[in-house]
Amino acid sequence: MSTILTLTQGDITEQAVDAVVNAANSSLLGGGGVDGAIHRRGGPDILAECRALRAGHYGRGLPTGQAVATTAGRLPARWVIHTVGPVHSTSEDRSELLASCYRESLRIAEELGARTLAFPAISTGVYRWPIDDAARTAVTTVRAALAAAPDAFDEIRFVVFDDRARTAYEAALAED
Numbered sequence: 001m002s003t004i005l006t007l008t009q010g011d012i013t014e015q016a017v018d019a020v021v022n023a024a025n026s027s028l029l030g031g032g033g034v035d036g037a038i039h040r041r042g043g044p045d046i047l048a049e050c051r052a053l054r055a056g057h058y059g060r061g062l063p064t065g066q067a068v069a070t071t072a073g074r075l076p077a078r079w080v081i082h083t084v085g086p087v088h089s090t091s092e093d094r095s096e097l098l099a100s101c102y103r104e105s106l107r108i109a110e111e112l113g114a115r116t117l118a119f120p121a122i123s124t125g126v127y128r129w130p131i132d133d134a135a136r137t138a139v140t141t142v143r144a145a146l147a148a149a150p151d152a153f154d155e156i157r158f159v160v161f162d163d164r165a166r167t168a169y170e171a172a173l174a175e176d
C-alpha cells in the first residue's frame with residue numbers, strides 16, 4: 001500500500017497521529033513556536049524524557065539535522081520526534097541539514113513502527129527559512145524517502161499554521 005501525503009492547516013498538537021514531529025532546538029529543553037506548544041499541551045512527561053536524553057547520550061545537545069523520540073504525554077499521539085532544523089543562512093547553503101531533519105524523523109518513525117506522522121514546517125519560524133523553499137525541500141525529501149520505504153507509512157501529514165504556508169505547500173505538492 002502506498003503512503004498518502006496530506007496537508008492540514010491548524011495546530012500540530014491537535015493531530016491524532018502515531019508521531020508528531022517537533023521543531024525543537026538542540027537543548028531539547030523547550031522553546032517557542034511548535035516546541036512551546038508541544039510541551040504546553042503535552043505536559044511535563046515529555047520534558048522529563050528530554051532531560052533524561054540530555055543527561056545521557058545527548059549531553060551536548062541534539063545536533064542540527066538529527067532526530068530523537070520521546071513519548072507524547074497528553075498529546076493525542078504516541079510519540080514526539082524531536083528534530084533540530086538549521087537556522088536559515090544567506091551566506092551558506094544549509095538545505096542538506098533541513099532535508100536531513102525530514103529523513104532522520106522518518107527513519108526514527110519507521111524504527112518505532114509509527115505509520116502516521118505529522119510534520120510542522122521545520123525552520124520556517126524563529127529560524128527564518130523562506131517558506132516556499134522550505135515547503136519544496138519538505139515535500140521532495142519526504143517523497144524521496146518514501147520511494148525507498150514504500151510500505152512503512154500510511155500517511156505523512158504536513159501541518160501548517162497560516163495561509164501563506166498553506167499556499168507554499170499546495171504549490172510544492174502540486175509539483176512532480
Ligand code: ADP
Binds near residue numbers: 033035037160
Ligand atoms: P523553527 O525554530 O524550526 O523555525 P518554529 O516553531 O518557530 O520553528 O516555527 C516553525 C513553523 O511552525 C512556523 O511556520 C510556525 O508558523 C509554525 N507553527 C507555530 N506553532 C505551530 C503549531 N502549534 N502548530 C503548527 N505549526 C505551528
